[in-house]
Amino acid sequence: MSFSPLIRQLIDSLRILPGVGQKTAQRMALQMLERDRSGGLRLAQALTAAMEGVGHCSQCRTLSEDHLCPQCADPRRDDSLLCVVEGPLDVFAVEQTGYRGRYFVLKGHLSPLDGLGPEAIGIPELLARIAAGSFSEIILATNPTVEGEATAHYIAQMLLGKGLSLTRIAHGVPLGGELELVDGGTLAHALAGRRPMVE
């Protein structure tokens, strides 16, 4: 009881959003109904347009409603660099760094236990993209997790002997932290990867 059917249905539907439980969904639904109905309608239109319109970029496989995503369509980017990431959000993260090469977006990482092999995450498409391009360096920027490392190593194995420079993003201490709070594995990577201060 207590909420009318349309409101209940809205609350239930909001719960598909990640991190949104019953209480948050209630607050979201009632705030929109009480204060921002036009915003709620705009959100409904944006949802419909995106769910029906967005596909995958034919070149880098990221989410995009156009045949080519903004990164692939930009002629001013460096065609010798290819950055391989696990998902579309990683493209956004790497873009923030000022990187201006090309991308290839996998569908996650290798996970044999979940039945996700090379085909499932798009490695054949990656190899085809590399064969069709004129890259000199492939940057493997999968996540610094066990699965991400395994995926990077697998891809590196497949590309050995093709005359490409294969690189992996560096592991080390993040900026702004305190050394005593960094976990041992990260600190070991940071020590092993130490670099001369005066080059």
Add this chain to the structure above:
Amino acid sequence: MSFSPLIRQLIDSLRILPGVGQKTAQRMALQMLERDRSGGLRLAQALTAAMEGVGHCSQCRTLSEDHLCPQCADPRRDDSLLCVVEGPLDVFAVEQTGYRGRYFVLKGHLSPLDGLGPEAIGIPELLARIAAGSFSEIILATNPTVEGEATAHYIAQMLLGKGLSLTRIAHGVPLGGELELVDGGTLAHALAGRRPMVE
């Protein structure tokens, strides 16, 4: 750059939800696009239906698409009790307690500094509802804040001398907490409102 226009528009629209910033909106948008497009479309339909269809219950003023909300339409409820709350979410909270009287939902609380006087929050409608009903007790369940207390006192003043029992929800220590963590004002209320253990 980095996201295509439809995705950018969806991320911007998601930010009208309370507590959702840029990063959360990105995660929500991409998760729906990658894993749950049908859920996203259902959410869009539920939003449209609710934003266009939901009005106010003609009796208690809560949000409802029907002329009478589920609480007002239920003939088995106690018509001698009226619980006055600040908003629709409070109805839901009071319902959880097993209360089975009637409700009246104000539009928030009195806030003269924001220009919200008795008319703005629906006190004339409350008085009309009480005059038309057969209530014996009015439970003032506005929030335990300065504004909520002021609103409860104002309503009590308006209802003096009408032969109604006017009650306010109790202040005291919440269940399950520790006394040393309770603020002084609450503890003072709990002491002043102490009750005999054997009645």
